[in-house]
Amino acid sequence: MTLSVRNIGKSFGGFRALDDVSLEMPADGLLGIIGPNGAGKSTLFSVMSGFMAADAGGVSLHGRPLDRLGAAARARAGMVRTFQVPREFHHLTVRENLMAAAPGQTGENLLGVFLSPRRVRTEEAAIRVEAEATMDFLRLAPVADTPAGRLSGGQKKLLELGRALMAKPRLILLDEPFAGVNPVLIGQIMDRVATLNARGIGFLVIEHDLEALSRLVPRLVVMDRGRVLATGAPDVVLADPAVREAYLGGAVA
Amino acid sequence: MEAYLVAIAIIAAIYVLLTLGLTLQYGLTGLVNFGHVGFFAIGAYASALISMQGMPLVVSFVCAAAIAALAAYPIGLVALRLRDDYFAVVTLGFSETVRLAITSEKWLTNGVQGIPGVPKAFAGMGIGMAGAVATLAAIALACGVAALMLRRITRSPFGRVIEAIRDNEDALRALGKDPARFKIQVLALGSALAGVAGAFYAHYITYLSPDQFIPLVTFYVWMAMIMGGVGRVSGAVVGALLLMLFLEGTRFLRDVAPDLISAVDMASVRLGAVGLALVLFTLFRPQGLMGDYTRR
Numbered sequence: 169m170t171l172s173v174r175n176i177g178k179s180f181g182g183f184r185a186l187d188d189v190s191l192e193m194p195a196d197g198l199l200g201i202i203g204p205n206g207a208g209k210s211t212l213f214s215v216m217s218g219f220m221a222a223d224a225g226g227v228s229l230h231g232r233p234l235d236r237l238g239a240a241a242r243a244r245a246g247m248v249r250t251f252q253v254p255r256e257f258h259h260l261t262v263r264e265n266l267m268a269a270a271p272g273q274t275g276e277n278l279l280g281v282f283l284s285p286r287r288v289r290t291e292e293a294a295i296r297v298e299a300e301a302t303m304d305f306l307r308l309a310p311v312a313d314t315p316a317g318r319l320s321g322g323q324k325k326l327l328e329l330g331r332a333l334m335a336k337p338r339l340i341l342l343d344e345p346f347a348g349v350n351p352v353l354i355g356q357i358m359d360r361v362a363t364l365n366a367r368g369i370g371f372l373v374i375e376h377d378l379e380a381l382s383r384l385v386p387r388l389v390v391m392d393r394g395r396v397l398a399t400g401a402p403d404v405v406l407a408d409p410a411v412r413e414a415y416l417g418g419a420v421a
Numbered sequence: 422m423e424a425y426l427v428a429i430a431i432i433a434a435i436y437v438l439l440t441l442g443l444t445l446q447y448g449l450t451g452l453v454n455f456g457h458v459g460f461f462a463i464g465a466y467a468s469a470l471i472s473m474q475g476m477p478l479v480v481s482f483v484c485a486a487a488i489a490a491l492a493a494y495p496i497g498l499v500a501l502r503l504r505d506d507y508f509a510v511v512t513l514g515f516s517e518t519v520r521l522a523i524t525s526e527k528w529l530t531n532g533v534q535g536i537p538g539v540p541k542a543f544a545g546m547g548i549g550m551a552g553a554v555a556t557l558a559a560i561a562l563a564c565g566v567a568a569l570m571l572r573r574i575t576r577s578p579f580g581r582v583i584e585a586i587r588d589n590e591d592a593l594r595a596l597g598k599d600p601a602r603f604k605i606q607v608l609a610l611g612s613a614l615a616g617v618a619g620a621f622y623a624h625y626i627t628y629l630s631p632d633q634f635i636p637l638v639t640f641y642v643w644m645a646m647i648m649g650g651v652g653r654v655s656g657a658v659v660g661a662l663l664l665m666l667f668l669e670g671t672r673f674l675r676d677v678a679p680d681l682i683s684a685v686d687m688a689s690v691r692l693g694a695v696g697l698a699l700v701l702f703t704l705f706r707p708q709g710l711m712g713d714y715t716r717r
Binding site: 217219238239240243244248249250255256257258260264265267269271273274275276277280281282291331332334335 | 570573574577581582585587589592593594596597603606610
């Protein structure tokens with residue numbers, strides 16, 4: 169049961185954003201990705217999640233190749249991503265944002281809306297309960313009926329995570345979950361991610377906050393200029409001179 | 422006078438139907454459809470031609486809706502891969518193509534000469550007011566059904582998803598839902614409403630020619646939607662009625678000031694009045710009369 173990324177290459181014009189990137193992790197594991205700006209981390213997420221086509225290489229989940237699937241189909245296959253800049257449905261309330269993410273709704277078909285109203289109602293009630301539970305879990309309950317566009321940056325990050333959870337993924341790709349989030353909320357998000365991971369959901373996390381990330385994940389991948397520089401336990405990787413050179417600009421001797 | 426009011430009410434109701442279709446497409450889903458009149462034309466010609474083959478109007482109306490919806494399907498498949506602005510251009514091009522096809526395919530549509538003698542709805546009720554009033558009742562009923570249908574949709578999970586599409590399509594894809602699947606349904610249903618509006622138009626006016634289906638009609642519908650309030654079902658109804666008030670109300674300007682405005686100038690004055698109203702609305706009430714979708 170693994171997520172496997174093999175030899176991904178991606179160029180924009182002459183710029184090699186990703187150069188032969190490979191990584192592997194148990195689908196229910198926790199893996200962090202760090203690297204300086206422009207290292208290709210977010211591009212890697214976009215390629216993995218089907219938002220960008222790879223020039224070379226491939227992605228598979230549980231041995232099933234995902235390369236021919238579009239973004240939506242990859243999410244349905246169990247790998248759901250979040251975005252670095254939150255993309256909430258800003259006119260919908262927090263509750264509606266979460267409910268919209270639930271998979272396989274009869275009421276999302278026009279025929280279902282008009283021909284099976286009772287079934288739609290029953291499903292809605294169940295999804296609503298699930299959304300309430302998710303809001304309680306992420307402490308979003310106080311803003312349940314607030315339009316998502318009015319949330320703070322940190323709350324939007326939590327909502328991104330909540331929506332991803334409502335989609336029933338096996339693995340979540342988190343893109344900078346702590347960026348622009350106040351320290352109290354960071355602790356909260358970390359705590360929730362750890363709890364969810366204990367329940368069997370895998371996480372691949374891009375993050376700049378090294379200190380927070382090192383506490384969260386047992387293993388790190390370091391990227392630089394489109395390549396994987398090092399992989400291993402956080403303290404080992406961060407002690408690597410090449411990593412210090414690339415990531416910290418050699419500033420720390 | 423009564424006959425005139427009934428006539429205006431019928432045209433207004435036809436605009437209500439058209440505006441409801443666009444409200445579903447743009448107001449709720451964010452699809453910038455600049456070719457609405459194309460589906461209106463398809464519905465009008467389809468119902469006229471089918472009824473002139475001796476089919477009952479019930480059949481021709483259903484066909485008008487179905488054919489307009491089917492016409493939306495291929496354009497949906499092609500155009501929904503495009504970005505918003507390109508989609509707008511493609512739909513505008515589509516409606517002009519429909520008009521040119523009507524102009525050119527004389528064997529079917531009689532070209533620019535048009536089709537006279539389209540069967541009148543409720544012709545059995547004689548030539549007096551009764552037929553027109555019955556037509557008005559029928560189209561008002563159609564508007565009511567369409568409005569209820571839209572309201573039902575806005576409160577359903579389907580409505581939630583299409584509003585999510587309007588807000589952020591990529592986020593929806595990231596959650597495992599294909600925006601294209603929803604957009605095609607929205608495009609087809611909105612076009613079916615335009616098709617029914619076209620059928621009502623055909624069997625009320627009883628004469629069809631391509632110059633009735635110019636892009637201006639599409640933009641009248643846009644104006645109605647903007648004045649009423651984008652994304653509101655009630656806004657579509659109020660906006661269309663308001664549009665009619667402006668279009669028809671300007672007629673009476675000549676009664677007030679006959680020397681000021683010649684008959685020839687009237688068309689320009691009408692357009693100017695609607696344009697001015699639109700400018701005033703965007704300045705002083707950008708959310709439209711009934712409020713817009715940022716309602717909460």
